[in-house]
Amino acid sequence: MARNSLGRDVPTTWRGRQYEPYHDPFSRMPDVDRGTRPLVRRNPGESKLLGSLRAAVERCGLQDGMTIATHHHLRNGDLLLNLLVKEIDGMGLRDITIASSSIHPVHAEIVPSIRRGVVTRCETGVNGLIGELASKGEIDFPIVVRSHGGRARSLVTSEVPVDVAFIAAPCCDETGNLNGVSGPSACGSLGYAYTDARYAKKVVAVTDNLVPYPASPVSISQSDVDYVVTIDSLGDPKKIVSTTTRITRDPAGLLIARHAAEVIEASGLLKDGFSFQTGAGGTSLAVADNIKRKMLAQKIKGSFGCGGITGYFVDMLEEGFFRTLFDVQCFDLRAVESIGRNIRHREISADLYANPFNRGSVVNMLDCVILGATEVDVDFNVNVNTESNGYLLHNTGGHCDTAAGAKLAIVVAPSIRGRLPIIRDEVTTITTPGETVDVVVTERGIAVADRHEDLKKELLRRKLPLKDIRQLQSEIYALTGKPRPLEFHDEVMALIEYRDGSIIDAVRRVRE
Amino acid sequence: MDPRLRLRRSLLYVPGNMPGMLQNIPVFASDGVMIDLEDAVPLAEKDAARILTRSFLRTFRERSKEVFVRINGLDTKYALDDLREVLPAMPDGIRLPKADHPEVVERLDTRLTEAEERLGLEIGHFTIIPSIESAVGLLNSVKTAQASPRIVALAFGAEDYTASMEIQRTKTGEELFSARTQVVWAAKAAGVQAIDSVFSDANDADGLRAETELIKRLGFTGKSLVNPRQIDVVHEVFRPKQEEIDDALEVMEAITRAREMGTGVISLRGKMVDAPVVKRAARILRTAAAFGLIEYDVSEELIHGQE
Numbered sequence: 001m002a003r004n005s006l007g008r009d010v011p012t013t014w015r016g017r018q019y020e021p022y023h024d025p026f027s028r029m030p031d032v033d034r035g036t037r038p039l040v041r042r043n044p045g046e047s048k049l050l051g052s053l054r055a056a057v058e059r060c061g062l063q064d065g066m067t068i069a070t071h072h073h074l075r076n077g078d079l080l081l082n083l084l085v086k087e088i089d090g091m092g093l094r095d096i097t098i099a100s101s102s103i104h105p106v107h108a109e110i111v112p113s114i115r116r117g118v119v120t121r122c123e124t125g126v127n128g129l130i131g132e133l134a135s136k137g138e139i140d141f142p143i144v145v146r147s148h149g150g151r152a153r154s155l156v157t158s159e160v161p162v163d164v165a166f167i168a169a170p171c172c173d174e175t176g177n178l179n180g181v182s183g184p185s186a187c188g189s190l191g192y193a194y195t196d197a198r199y200a201k202k203v204v205a206v207t208d209n210l211v212p213y214p215a216s217p218v219s220i221s222q223s224d225v226d227y228v229v230t231i232d233s234l235g236d237p238k239k240i241v242s243t244t245t246r247i248t249r250d251p252a253g254l255l256i257a258r259h260a261a262e263v264i265e266a267s268g269l270l271k272d273g274f275s276f277q278t279g280a281g282g283t284s285l286a287v288a289d290n291i292k293r294k295m296l297a298q299k300i301k302g303s304f305g306c307g308g309i310t311g312y313f314v315d316m317l318e319e320g321f322f323r324t325l326f327d328v329q330c331f332d333l334r335a336v337e338s339i340g341r342n343i344r345h346r347e348i349s350a351d352l353y354a355n356p357f358n359r360g361s362v363v364n365m366l367d368c369v370i371l372g373a374t375e376v377d378v379d380f381n382v383n384v385n386t387e388s389n390g391y392l393l394h395n396t397g398g399h400c401d402t403a404a405g406a407k408l409a410i411v412v413a414p415s416i417r418g419r420l421p422i423i424r425d426e427v428t429t430i431t432t433p434g435e436t437v438d439v440v441v442t443e444r445g446i447a448v449a450d451r452h453e454d455l456k457k458e459l460l461r462r463k464l465p466l467k468d469i470r471q472l473q474s475e476i477y478a479l480t481g482k483p484r485p486l487e488f489h490d491e492v493m494a495l496i497e498y499r500d501g502s503i504i505d506a507v508r509r510v511r512e
Numbered sequence: 513m514d515p516r517l518r519l520r521r522s523l524l525y526v527p528g529n530m531p532g533m534l535q536n537i538p539v540f541a542s543d544g545v546m547i548d549l550e551d552a553v554p555l556a557e558k559d560a561a562r563i564l565t566r567s568f569l570r571t572f573r574e575r576s577k578e579v580f581v582r583i584n585g586l587d588t589k590y591a592l593d594d595l596r597e598v599l600p601a602m603p604d605g606i607r608l609p610k611a612d613h614p615e616v617v618e619r620l621d622t623r624l625t626e627a628e629e630r631l632g633l634e635i636g637h638f639t640i641i642p643s644i645e646s647a648v649g650l651l652n653s654v655k656t657a658q659a660s661p662r663i664v665a666l667a668f669g670a671e672d673y674t675a676s677m678e679i680q681r682t683k684t685g686e687e688l689f690s691a692r693t694q695v696v697w698a699a700k701a702a703g704v705q706a707i708d709s710v711f712s713d714a715n716d717a718d719g720l721r722a723e724t725e726l727i728k729r730l731g732f733t734g735k736s737l738v739n740p741r742q743i744d745v746v747h748e749v750f751r752p753k754q755e756e757i758d759d760a761l762e763v764m765e766a767i768t769r770a771r772e773m774g775t776g777v778i779s780l781r782g783k784m785v786d787a788p789v790v791k792r793a794a795r796i797l798r799t800a801a802a803f804g805l806i807e808y809d810v811s812e813e814l815i816h817g818q819e
Contacts, residue, residue, distance in 0.1 A: 249741070
C-alpha cells in the first residue's frame with residue numbers, strides 16, 4: 001500500500017501486478033515504446049471468412065490465461081460479449097481476462113462464467129450488476145477501471161496486451177473493411193475499437209451484415225483484420241442507441257444549466273473558435289441549448305464539439321455553430337445518420353480523443369467540458385464510479401480525460417440526489433482529481449476552485465450565486481443532514497486508474 | 513419597505529404536500545411563492561401539508577423572496593387549522609381563496625390580528641392577497657380590495673372563475689377580458705397591486721408570453737405561476753425598457769429637486785410630476801434594479817416627502 005498525492009491508500013502490488021500511485025495530472029510519462037503486433041502475410045485468394053465464433057476463437061489460438069476485448073458501441077444492446085464468453089466457456093478455456101472498452105448491465109449474463117473461473121480478470125470498468133456483485137464480494141473478479149483515453153493508452157503501451165479483439169461490425173465485407181453507419185445494428189462511430197485494430201495480436205470482425213466488397217466507408221480496414229465471422233445478430237438495436245435524447249424539463253436542472261452557461265460566458269471562452277463537450281443527459285443538453293442561444297445572439301462561430309455525439313450537436317453542426325464534430329460514440333439515431341453522410345462529422349478513435357501519451361489528443365484542444373458527478377468533495381475531487389451505497393456501478397468514460405484536457409471543466413449536479421447531499425468532505429471514490437476540475441454548479445449555487453480568482457470576481461460582478469464550496473456544502477447539509485460514512489472491508493476489489501496509468505483510488509468491498 | 517410597493521411580478525405556486533418541491537423554494541428566482549394548502553393538496557394530506565409547510569418555513573429564514581400560504585377557503589373546516597399551524601412559522605402573508613365578499617377578508621384580518629397578538633408581533637405583520645375567482649367575487653371586488661389595510665395585492669383566479677361562469681377557458685382569453693379589467697380596476701382603486709391568474713400549460717412558453725404581455729397592458733403588476741420554468745418568461749415581459757428607466761430616473765431627479773425646494777410637485781418638460789408619477793417611476797426603478805439593469809435605491813422619503 002502507498003498513499004497517493006490525494007491521500008488515498010492504494011496498492012502498489014495487486015493481484016500479481018505492479019502499480020504506481022497517482023501523483024499529479026500532467027507529469028507521468030513512462031519511458032517505453034509503443035506496442036507492436038505480429039506481421040501477417042495474406043496472399044491473393046486466401047479467405048478470412050470463418051463459419052462461427054468458435055472457429056475464430058480456435059484459429060486465433062486463444063488459450064487459458066489470455067486476454068480478449070470487445071467494444072461498447074452497442075452499449076446495453078450488445079450481444080457479442082455474452083456469445084463469446086459462452087463459446088469460450090463451452091470450449092473449456094479458463095482464466096481469461098476481459099479487456100473490453102466497457103461492461104454494461106446486459107453483460108450480467110456472464111456472471112456464471114465468472115463464478116466458474118472462465119473469466120477471472122477485468123481490465124475495464126463496469127456498469128451495473130457485475131460491479132455490484134464484486135462490491136459485495138459475491139464474485140471474485142478483480143476490476144481495473146480506466147477512462148477512454150486511459151484504455152487506449154493501456155493498449156498502445158502494451159500494459160494491457162490484447163490477444164484477440166472481437167470487433168462488432170454493423171457493416172463489413174469479406175476482407176474485414178468495416179463501419180458502423182449501416183445495417184440492422186448500426187451504431188455510428190466505432191471510436192473504441194480502432195486502437196484494438198492496431199494493437200491486438202489478432203483481430204476478428206464479427207458482423208450480422210456482410211456486404212459485397214468493398215464495404216464503404218471504411219472505418220477499420222482490411223489491412224488490420226485477421227478474420228471475419230458472421231452471426232445472426234450483434235445486438236438489440238433499441239438498446240444500441242436511444243431514439244431521442246432530450247433537454248430536461250426539470251426546473252432545477254434547467255436552472256443548473258443556465259448557471260453553467262453563464263459561467264462559460266463569464267470565463268471569456270465563449271468566442272469565435274469555441275470548442276465544447278457535453279454529455280447526453282437532460283441537464284447537459286440544456287447547457288448546450290443555453291450556449292447555442294448565446295452563440296446565436298453574439299454571432300459566435302465555434303470550432304468543434306466532441307465526445308459522445310447527440311442529435312443536438314448534429315443540429316449545431318448543421319446550423320453552423322461548429323465547423324466539425326469529433327465523434328467517439330453516437331448517442332442517438334440522428335448522430336448515427338449524420339456520421340454516415342456529413343464529412344464534417346468525424347469518427348475519431350478513443351486514442352486520438354483522449355490518450356495522454358500520443359503526441360496530443362483532441363481533449364487538449366477543448367475549451368469547455370460539462371461533466372456529471374455522483375459526488376464532489378470540498379477539494380473538487382469527483383466520483384462517478386461508485387454510488388452512495390459504495391457499489392462500483394459506473395465506468396469512467398471520458399470524465400478525467402476531458403477534465404484534464406479542457407480549459408474549463410464544469411461539473412453540473414443537483415445539490416441533493418435522493419436524500420443525499422452531492423458535496424462531501426471526501427468522495428467515496430476519486431475518479432477525477434480536483435486539480436483538473438474548475439467549477440461545480442448546483443441549483444443552490446456555483447463553487448469555483450480557488451485558482452480561478454478572476455472567474456470568481458466576474459461571477460460576482462454578474463450577480464451569479466457564487467459560493468465557497470464549504471458554504472454550499474453546509475447549506476445542503478442543513479437540509480439533508482450529514483450522511484453516515486459507508487463502511488468497507490480492507491480487501492480491494494477494483495482499482496481506479498488515472499488516464500496516465502497511475503492509481504488514483506482503490507475500491508474496497510462494502511461492509512454490509 | 514412599504515409592502516405595497518414590493519416587486520411581485522411572479523408568484524409561484526408550490527404544493528405544500530411535496531417536500532421535494534418545498535426545498536427548492538429558495539432556489540428559484542420568482543419574486544414570491546405561494547405554498548398551496550388548498551387545491552393542490554388532496555383531503556387526506558391536508559394535515560401533512562400543514563406540517564411540511566411549517567417545517568419548511570422554519571428552516572427558510574434568510575428569505576430571498578416573499579412567502580405566502582394559500583390556505584383553504586374560510587368556509588371550509590380546514591382554514592382555521594391551516595392558520596393555527598402555519599402562522600407561528602412566519603409566512604409573509606396569506607393568499608385567501610374565494611374572497612367573494614369583503615366580510616371574508618375582514619374575518620381573516622381578525623384571525624391574523626389574534627395570531628399577531630398571540631405571537632407578540634406588530635399588528636399588520638401578515639399581509640393578505642385576496643383572490644377573486646367567481647362572478648359574485650368580481651361584483652364585490654371593489655369593496656373586497658379595500659376591506660383590510662393588510663391587502664397588498666388583489667389576485668384573479670381564472671380557473672375557478674370560468675368554472676363559476678360555466679364557460680371554457682381559452683388560451684387567447686377573450687372570455688376573461690372583462691373580469692380581468694374589473695380586478696385591475698378594483699386593485700388600482702384600492703391602491704394595491706393586481707396579480708393575474710395562472711397559465712396552466714407549462715410547456716407553452718409562447719402562449720404564456722402572449723398572455724403575460726396582455727395582462728401587463730391591462731395593468732396587472734404580476735402573475736401567479738404553476739411551474740418554475742415560467743419565471744423567466746414573465747420576468748422578461750415585465751423587464752422595463754431602457755426609455756422607461758431613463759424617464760423614471762428623470763422623474764426621480766425632478767422630485768429630488770422639488771423636495772429640496774420644499775414642494776411635492778414640479779414640472780418636467782411641461783408635465784406635472786407628483787406623488788402618483790413618482791410612485792410609478794419608483795416601481796419601474798425597483799423592477800429595473802431587480803433585473804440588475806441599474807443600481808438604484810429608492811428612498812421612501814423621496815416618494816412621500818418628509819413627515
